[in-house]
Amino acid sequence: MSSLILFVIILLGVIFIFSFIPVGLWISALAAGVRVGIFTLIGMRLRRVPPAKIVNPLIKADKAGINVSGNQLEAHYLAGGNVDKVVDALIAAERANIPLPFERAAAIDLAGRNVLEAVQMSVNPKVIETPIVAAVAKDGIEVRVKARVTVRANIDRLVGGAGQETIIARVGEGIVTTVGSSESHKEVLENPDRISQTVLNKGLDAGTAFEILSIDIADVDVGRNIGAQLQTDQAEADKRIAQAKAEERRAMAVAKEQEMKAAVQEMRAKVVEAEAEVPKAMAKALLDGKLGVMDYYNMQNLLADTQMRDAIAKLNPETPGSQSDSKK
Known part of the structure; x- marks a missing residue:
């Protein structure tokens, strides 16, 4: 029973070691001729950097003849950059004979531009x-x-x-x-x-x-x-x-x-x-003796004659002068 427990403990330890230490990735790097220490991979795990995000682009760059180190790629990843796209851009620039150092490619990527698309556009212009x-x-x-x-x-x-x-x-x-x-x-x-x-x-x-x-x-x-x-x-x-x-x-x-x-x-x-004031003035003149009764009647006759002439003029608007002018 004790040997079974020991076996289980050893098995769990091996599984933990192989899950924490990317042995397979380390073997792939050695097979590709890229020297990456096992402790370097453990350090990446401790720094919360996925080793595959660094080792695979590093292998790709080494095979393409690009001189770039794992520390540069890891620093670019920690800065928030896209390591795989930067390496692809460096390879494309190398093949197109376009001078593009790693620092400039990393700066372009961190600036928010697609560095791989920029290299491709330098080779194949865009409309x-x-x-x-x-x-x-x-x-x-x-x-x-x-x-x-x-x-x-x-x-x-x-x-x-x-x-x-x-x-x-x-x-x-x-x-x-x-x-x-x-x-x-x-x-x-x-x-x-x-x-x-x-x-x-x-x-x-x-x-x-x-x-x-x-x-x-x-x-x-x-x-x-x-x-x-x-x-x-x-x-x-x-x-x-x-x-x-x-x-x-x-x-x-x-x-x-x-x-x-x-x-x-x-x-x-x-x-x-x-x-309205005229009758009052006439009454006062009569009372004061300034106006006689005959004068009052003469004035009334004059007013009546004037009213009659006005009525005749309204019935016959043409004046004698105008009639004579029309006869002429």
Whole structure:
């Protein structure tokens, strides 16, 4: 019974040792000619670094003739980098005869860029297609342009260089500048290569992580007549302004008319008030003896005669003078 317990303890110890110490990985490294100490692998376990993440890329780099140490790979892994991708990029750069030291590749990887894709783009340039860029020529016609930009990654400027979005924005700016400086949209349609020449001469790849190889115009279309639309909008705005001014003048005229009506009503009130005072004045004059009874009757006769003449004039509006003029 005691021998069985001892056997189980020994078996568990062996299983623990082989699970903690990657003996198989150590044997693979020795078979590949890469010297990795068993205590180095144990140290990786203690530092919580998966030995396979370091040993396998190290074997790959050694077979490709890349001079890199396990400490460099482990330090890059602890810094949060992708060790396998960095080694693949170093191998690709070596095969393409592109100078790429390990420190620069690690810096590019830690900067958040895909270092392997950058090396591949240096060998095989990438084509970036811009969205449709709308610009207006001097004759007011809109021109819609789509371009294809062939770029190659610049390894030296990958750290700190601008990305594809900057390239697209600068190309769009060059297209707008070229079309906007054209006298007519027909010039752009006849010579679309002017856009490519203008954009290339501006050096748009300065400060970016790419090198522009060529700019090709993929499509050129005629859009809206912006000039005519602006004139129409301006005419509509002028019409609304004129209508507003006319409405303002009409409101002022209505206010003036109301003011005059109020003044006339006020004058009529004063006339009525003054006419109301006439009988009082006449009664007072009679009492004071300043006005006789015959004078009062004569005045009444005069008023009656005046009213009769007014009535006759209303029935026959033509005056004797106008009748004579019409006979003539």
